[in-house]
Amino acid sequence: MSNTGSDSTADSKQAPKASGKFKWQQGDPLPLEINMKWCKACNICIALCPKQVFEPDRDGKPVQARPEDCTLCTICWVHCPDLAITSSYK
Amino acid sequence: MSNTGSDSTADSKQAPKASGKFKWQQGDPLPLEINMKWCKACNICIALCPKQVFEPDRDGKPVQARPEDCTLCTICWVHCPDLAITSSYK
Amino acid sequence: MANKLLDKVEIPQDRYEMRFSGSGGQGMILATVMLAEAIGATDDRNVVQSQSYGPEARGGASKSDVVISANEIFYPKAMQLDFLLVMTQESMDKYYSDLKEGGILVVDTTLVTDIPTDNYYGLPFTRLAREEAGHIMVANVIALAAIAEITGIISKDALTAAVLKRAPKGTEEKNKKAIEIGFAEAAKLKKQKGS
Amino acid sequence: MANKLLDKVEIPQDRYEMRFSGSGGQGMILATVMLAEAIGATDDRNVVQSQSYGPEARGGASKSDVVISANEIFYPKAMQLDFLLVMTQESMDKYYSDLKEGGILVVDTTLVTDIPTDNYYGLPFTRLAREEAGHIMVANVIALAAIAEITGIISKDALTAAVLKRAPKGTEEKNKKAIEIGFAEAAKLKKQKGS
Amino acid sequence: MATAVKEKQKSNVVLDYLRPGKAMPTVWCAGCGHGIVMNGIIRAIDKTGLSKDEIVMASGIGCSSRMPIYLDFNALHTTHGRSLAFATGVKFARPELKVMVVTGDGDALAIGGNHFIHACRRNIDITCILLNNYIYGMTGGQGSPTTPSQAFSTTTPYDNAEKHFEPTKLAIAAGASYVARTTVYHAPQMEKLILNGLLHRGFSLIEVISNCHTYFGRLNRQGDAVKMINDFKERSVPIARAKSMSAEELEGKIVTGLLHKKETTEFCDVYQSVVDRVQKGM
Amino acid sequence: MATAVKEKQKSNVVLDYLRPGKAMPTVWCAGCGHGIVMNGIIRAIDKTGLSKDEIVMASGIGCSSRMPIYLDFNALHTTHGRSLAFATGVKFARPELKVMVVTGDGDALAIGGNHFIHACRRNIDITCILLNNYIYGMTGGQGSPTTPSQAFSTTTPYDNAEKHFEPTKLAIAAGASYVARTTVYHAPQMEKLILNGLLHRGFSLIEVISNCHTYFGRLNRQGDAVKMINDFKERSVPIARAKSMSAEELEGKIVTGLLHKKETTEFCDVYQSVVDRVQKGM
């Protein structure tokens, strides 16, 4: 399964760094809106979040357990296959 | 219409050198047998023969006009598209 | 003369028609295949199994029918159900009306809440699978075992053999446990219902 | 009653049917196309041209038919030839029998040696092309011009215009010369035959 | 055709591009990588500033090929393997439209292999996004032309006796002028490569390695979606780094980034110049 | 399968391989390069020492594809473009046969492009001889996927707006393990490359540039057969020399010789090992 490339210039930046400015405070709306109807409990957001913001609920769907750690880094929503995550902060 | 190759070893010998040993003599059978029924008068043998052995007849088919110059170099018969040339010498 | 014929005809009584219904991932087809194989290995009854897929290739509603008869089975699909297993509310809503009067209804009470009759056998197969058998995947086998107990259609041994034949390697123990749970819970239930 | 009908029927006399035949490379189709266009440009007669290919895509026998009529032409192929041009022995052998009694036969005497009748117009078109017109390719145009002269089916001007329209660029002069040769040789021949 | 590249993008921009009336969720399995690609495609398109009306999204048949049904563009869900030929008709008929093709490894390279290489050859201005999950997802896990030798599938139950294509290599050899590869793990890179493919005039191929854990993952013991996606991360090597690596070192690796770009004429443009010339009587 | 390579060869050996009962001359135009290739193929086969019964020669439709009809082998004259798929069936069913495919640029690369790349990918032991005359001869001179940009054909009357394939490049990218190019001028080299292709286990492609003066030559003012053949000579560059030439220098040139050779496993062999393993219950 070797996939060797050839030619031309390279281009393979990883996900952009989190801005570091966002800081959720108790009482604020949660960082993310999660559309539970669309979410299929695939676990991707939970596993990829660099800050372990999520915990799975009984059905395996993400719950924002540690909203204060969220940096709005985009990783969870750009990886959600079901377009179930957005943020009103961004 | 560029045909550039790549990789591996080269391999592009030209037609082998005539043996140089064959020498036709008056009275011998002609160097070549030409199947006039198959020959389509394409002129290839005539044009490619390095010794100008052939002349075209009225229909453009090859006649061995200078048999004494023939070296049995093979060029005419390996290039005949109609398999019309053979030699009983070879 | 309208409907004269239709009024007279009867669906043949030599057929026992069962439907297992649920959603895509619940293993309804596999459960019916296991049941059919168990019967095939045991006696001379004829068995036909067939299914239909939901609107999309994956997910969606799933149903699988088994028809059992001592005679040649002509029509392979169910005509009037003698038995119905429902594992989701959607399938309850869709298929309940196909169950004939006096037919047996078995319901997964974990997921089905709205049941249009009082005459049914209800057990929380999914919850039992998760909590007692250790994996949600065996809910179908628990149901199957419970059905065997309730209907008597197949013996425990025959069912166990058929389940183990089809179960993926490494899941034997879980499946055996599931069978135990299914038989046991159904036996309890039967007693409750006072048979 | 057998063949009663077939005995009575007649091929319609309002059709003038011509066939040009030869081998693949002799330009028979092109010649008939030129002829058809010449007629189309001149008057109101209807003209249909069609051909058939030999057994292989290239080479082999080639024939092209032209049907001319003042009325609607139903059947596009010849039924009984009023005219036949043969450029090879093979086509002579194949098509001579299609020529009706009293039909006109024109023969390239360069290549055809065995002619089953005395009643024909013979001219060495291929030799004339090679030796007089400077290229073997215009044998068909020489034949066409000769035919125009012999049959009177089309005027020299109309023919010249049609030939030049289809002739490849750079060959105009050769073609004009070919037309001259064709008309001249045919005129000589007609005289000889004493018309 | 406006092609101002947007810089800022809201997280909910994806919702603007969903087709009204077509119920989400998608048919895809939970965690299917194809959804991540859809997410990325929307973001890339949004950045181009193109209007939805200007975009045609064609596809063939397969899980991947279902994508155009969900998105609010002119959708052409065609027959298996033929999307590039249909798209060629659309693009050539109306060159002012932006034509994209979403295809799978089976769709593009098995039954559709011929249209694939010919679209590359013509260098027609189509942006082709190839969702390579190494298997036929839709029909339940049969081997595809990218299924690695010795991998399992339902039609290679004793392991695969065939060798596999490298789609990007094929595309380059056939004449494509923009060729890139990435994975669903590399979502931001994917977005950027697709955006640049859309901005490129000529045939662009963006191969995205996607996870079909339901079949490829299960049959080859590669685990669930998360495990497969993390595995893509582990196995990836940016093209810049790959250049200094040996063939052995690259064995089993996924080289990512822009692999090939060539400035050359585009088919519709050249044909238009022929038309212009003919109409001017030249 | 005897494969002792003969050294001496009589000039009339070609006559031994003509099919009894099929009347020569061929259908080909006078001077058609395809005849020169047939001449060379016979000589190469003769050198392998294979018996006629062991050889299957498949082809599609086209002037080039007529060849098997004249030769005294097991002939499979199939449908347009499909010969490699038919040949795959023959070879895979009876791996002990030597299977050759004779095809044209249209047959192999236009309609047959998919089977071409997949046969390369599988590296199935077929010797494929591609007679590239840059045009569709059989149907009367339409453009083919190798017709150079800006060349004329009956379907590119104002010159060709498309780009062309390099078949050898495509074959290498797709996985062929023996890839060579020569021209009808280079008859002895052609013979040798074909011979070595026949001896190679795996998919071998020998592209032979051939003259269709009747259409390609006439429409592009390249003269008659002799002129075209001499032109091939002028424009050829042996691969060894080509390696030290720049892209500009190679523009319009024909690089000849063995372009690519790779030692790797062959499809039927690998499948057989699977069968053996399964039958042994492993």
Added chain:
Amino acid sequence: MAKKERVLVLGNQACVEGAIYAGMRFYAGYPITPSTEVAEGCARELPKIGGRFIQMEDEIGSIAAVIGASVAGLKSMTATSGPGYSLMVENIGYAYMTETPCVIVNVQRGGPSTGLPTKVSQSDTMQAQWGPHGDYTAITVAPSTILETVTETIRAFNLAERFRTPVTVLLDEVMGHSRQIISLPEPGEIEIFNRVKPTVSPEEYLPFEITENYVTPMPAYGEGYRYVITGLTHDQKGFTTNKPEEIAPKLHKLRHKIIDYKDEITKLRAEMMDDAEIAFISYGSVSRAALQATDIARKVGVKVGCLQLQTIWPFPDKEIAEICGGCRKVIVGELNMGQIVNYVRSALPGDIEVVPLQRYDGEILTPMQLIEKLEEVL
């Protein structure tokens, strides 16, 4: 009006002339004898009028590109012969399902398989209705002269656009490769049907609406109506469906939009049928032999007529029954082993004898063969 120019036109070129007259601006094709001159004509003519010609990699790609161009808004065509048509059937089925107008010309040669590339045949007639898998209703027209090739190709485009469906034009080698002096129709002389565009807003638009007269307006891509075109069975919005109550109406529409309007589609040429006791029924180049035979036989007093089917599919059974109602016998001449003859038999009451006359050796039926058969059954 000035006298019309008279030109010598090859059958295949007549097809090109008709198509361009009808508004065809896109051609995609793959060469095949004996249809190739259609492609070559388009390659030459289309750039002159700003149209587009593309030679695709094969016939599958050709019909795909044609459909793509049609949904993009251009009237589109391809031409081929039997082997190519066989390759196209999957995507022709897609055009039926997606209701995409386009024209496919089949210049028939001898089959089956590669068969006889340079010889005439009419053996693809059944394929024109039954080639693609699944249920759909085909429209097929069949001219018999060079001028009719112009006019029937125009009619094919009109029908394709009117009914949003692929239409097949059946020619044959004799028609494609013969030439005739004709006058081409002047601009405006023949009415052209252009695609009906939606008048409702995009929100209200139903791309596969089942309207009362089955005319469903069709926008071009880029015109603001963004919808899904899919070969999967779909509802009126274009969304895929598996619901029995949506599936049946879709298939019903595909059939009834055609057969309920058969009168608009059916075209026949009846010559000397009024008092005919025997009729020749035929289509394509055989009709020319039949007309000739009729003409000849009438001259010796035989009450024979000639019925040419210019529409073959949907099969004009009702019309045939009407026109031939007074006949004792009909002779069905075809260049195949018997294809439409079975449909003629079904169309006529049992007391009218249906006599097949079939030729399948690569040559066309001659007037004399028809007359021989006539004599046989007199």
Added chain:
Amino acid sequence: MAKKERVLVLGNQACVEGAIYAGMRFYAGYPITPSTEVAEGCARELPKIGGRFIQMEDEIGSIAAVIGASVAGLKSMTATSGPGYSLMVENIGYAYMTETPCVIVNVQRGGPSTGLPTKVSQSDTMQAQWGPHGDYTAITVAPSTILETVTETIRAFNLAERFRTPVTVLLDEVMGHSRQIISLPEPGEIEIFNRVKPTVSPEEYLPFEITENYVTPMPAYGEGYRYVITGLTHDQKGFTTNKPEEIAPKLHKLRHKIIDYKDEITKLRAEMMDDAEIAFISYGSVSRAALQATDIARKVGVKVGCLQLQTIWPFPDKEIAEICGGCRKVIVGELNMGQIVNYVRSALPGDIEVVPLQRYDGEILTPMQLIEKLEEVL
């Protein structure tokens, strides 16, 4: 004899079992719902018996490889569904022309086009005879139970080898995807027809000889008979021909080798037809509903019978007329918009009413629907 083992078999797997029983040793295919399990079964089973399975790049390549393997000497098969069958028709035509035995399984789903991949249909019935261009005569068999799927697949191979022709097995989604407990036939229980090999020397051998009983021996490649196989029309030696006097006999052979031996090919299952006044005529999965309906209706005294066509092509018109001769009416049930019903109508005298019963919404006809129709026409 020991009691036979009873196993639960999926319809598509039954097809694999039958094929292997018949001697199939080569499978080439391309996956498509709902036929895929045929390919998967072959991939699993063939290596075990030294056979060969290959997944080709598409359906065109699949049928090509199947034909190649057949001329190389192996009994060969492919399986597909409508879209794939459409792609195969060109090469199926090649198999007709070259008289190459092979078996093509079509597990039908809803059409046209991509249609309904997971839903049942019988809408490719006409395509099985008329899909490829040109004239030829098709053989098509259609089982209706899982066990019949085994036996009819065996019969398909026997017919293919006996008549040197491709044979289509028509299944449908319900048949392919349902399971039944059956006992597979024991070795020797069903007769297997193996290809007839030439007994003459290679010099005397005529690969396409027109023999009296139309059996033309066929050697495998490599057995010393070197000849030309071509899709171009050819003479008895296999050489291409354009001669009318050679063309017509070749086509004549392709037809008559089949229709002159129709008795060997036709197979029907007639149940309770002896005294039937009304008959259900059907094939495939509909026959199971028809048998059920017959059984039910007989119980209440209706004189109804059931006729199942196991051979569909060549159409068993004579046999249907014989068996249904005593009926007042026949009800033809099909999962399409009317395909064989037209042939039934042609087969029967005008005084027997032919009543179509068609369902085309992706579901199968139920016994009750048949009984409703029965009541309607009683």
